[in-house]
Amino acid sequence: MTKGVFSGMKPAMMMKKFKGAGRAAVGIFLFLNLFFGGGAVFASAPPENAEGIILEPKLLFQGGICRVTVYPQEGYKVKSARFAANPLILKKMADGGYTGIIGAGLKERPGRKRLTVKLFSDQGVSRVLSRKILVKQKKYPEEHLKVSKKMVEFPPPILRRVLADQQAVRNACSRVTSMIYWDLPFIWPVNSRILSPFGLHRFFNGQPRSPHSGVDLRARTGTVIKAPNHGRVVLVRDCYLSGNTVVIDHGGGLFTLYAHLSQVGVKKGEMVKKGEVIGLAGATGRATGPHLHWGVSLNGVRVDPAMLMELFGS
Numbered sequence: 667m668t669k670g671v672f673s674g675m676k677p678a679m680m681m682k683k684f685k686g687a688g689r690a691a692v693g694i695f696l697f698l699n700l701f702f703g704g705g706a707v708f709a710s711a712p713p714e715n716a717e718g719i720i721l722e723p724k725l726l727f728q729g730g731i732c733r734v735t736v737y738p739q740e741g742y743k744v745k746s747a748r749f750a751a752n753p754l755i756l757k758k759m760a761d762g763g764y765t766g767i768i769g770a771g772l773k774e775r776p777g778r779k780r781l782t783v784k785l786f787s788d789q790g791v792s793r794v795l796s797r798k799i800l801v802k803q804k805k806y807p808e809e810h811l812k813v814s815k816k817m818v819e820f821p822p823p824i825l826r827r828v829l830a831d832q833q834a835v836r837n838a839c840s841r842v843t844s845m846i847y848w849d850l851p852f853i854w855p856v857n858s859r860i861l862s863p864f865g866l867h868r869f870f871n872g873q874p875r876s877p878h879s880g881v882d883l884r885a886r887t888g889t890v891i892k893a894p895n896h897g898r899v900v901l902v903r904d905c906y907l908s909g910n911t912v913v914i915d916h917g918g919g920l921f922t923l924y925a926h927l928s929q930v931g932v933k934k935g936e937m938v939k940k941g942e943v944i945g946l947a948g949a950t951g952r953a954t955g956p957h958l959h960w961g962v963s964l965n966g967v968r969v970d971p972a973m974l975m976e977l978f979g980s
């Protein structure tokens with residue numbers, strides 16, 4: 667984790683605490699099926715020659731993402747798209763559709779947000795497709811821990827360093843590249859299992875901390891960490907909490923972050939290919955044990971990496 671104070675914990679302790687997560691996921695699945703079974707958007711591929719926007723899933727949860735696929739009418743191409751306040755960069759697919767990712771931060775205000783897609787024809791005629799997408803509140807599991815005061819409070823010089831690290835990561839994830847580097851599917855940076863889920867709300871000695879900004883993946887020190895897709899390395903930094911940290915820009919406002927690495931194998935500015943080794947897992951920074959903290963940032967807000975893999979992964 668990069669925002670909180672605590673950078674890792676023993677897997678056994680973790681697993682005990684967030685048993686509720688699986689049940690929550692089942693609940694969401696049922697909810698989606700019950701309430702969003704139809705409507706203006708197509709459930710699967712649109713009928714032949716029809717024009718439409720496909721959303722998967724059909725609504726956004728706080729901290730979640732949604733896959734948008736646009737099928738323009740024959741003779742039309744996508745010119746540009748927007749979701750709420752952000753540009754949405756769509757990638758042309760082999761089947762003639764255009765696909766992209768929209769997301770909502772954990773603090774996104776629930777309500778309906780507008781998605782607009784501008785189309786233009788070969789004859790220069792332009793049209794606009796538009797949908798309202800529901801952003802829904804989501805309650806993430808909680809974890810209550812008793813920790814020593816030392817783990818919660820920092821002396822001023824350390825606090826300054828922590829804040830500077832956070833600013834550097836925010837800056838790295840804020841520049842939106844108008845082109846998309848990724849292609850489908852995304853691959854997991856390490857093939858293992860999730861020790862701690864995204865959004866987990868931690869309380870230290872009863873005090874709420876920042877929710878978990880990524881997923882913790884089981885990885886021993888020295889485990890090879892791979893780029894989940896093509897991109898440009900935009901940050902390599904030794905951070906106080908997240909240790910050796912790498913950020914990759916995948917284009918279109920999408921970034922991935924890797925923390926606690928024992929070794930970094932890439933340099934800032936370098937282009938990386940999907941599957942390329944970017945470093946080795948470790949326990950640098952404030953981590954109680956080796957693991958990979960993997961974060962995903964979309965348009966400056968953290969979203970659930972597990973959902974990226976569910977919708978865009980192999």
Ligand SMILES: [Zn+2]
Nearest residue numbers: 667881882959
């Ligand atoms: Zn973490």
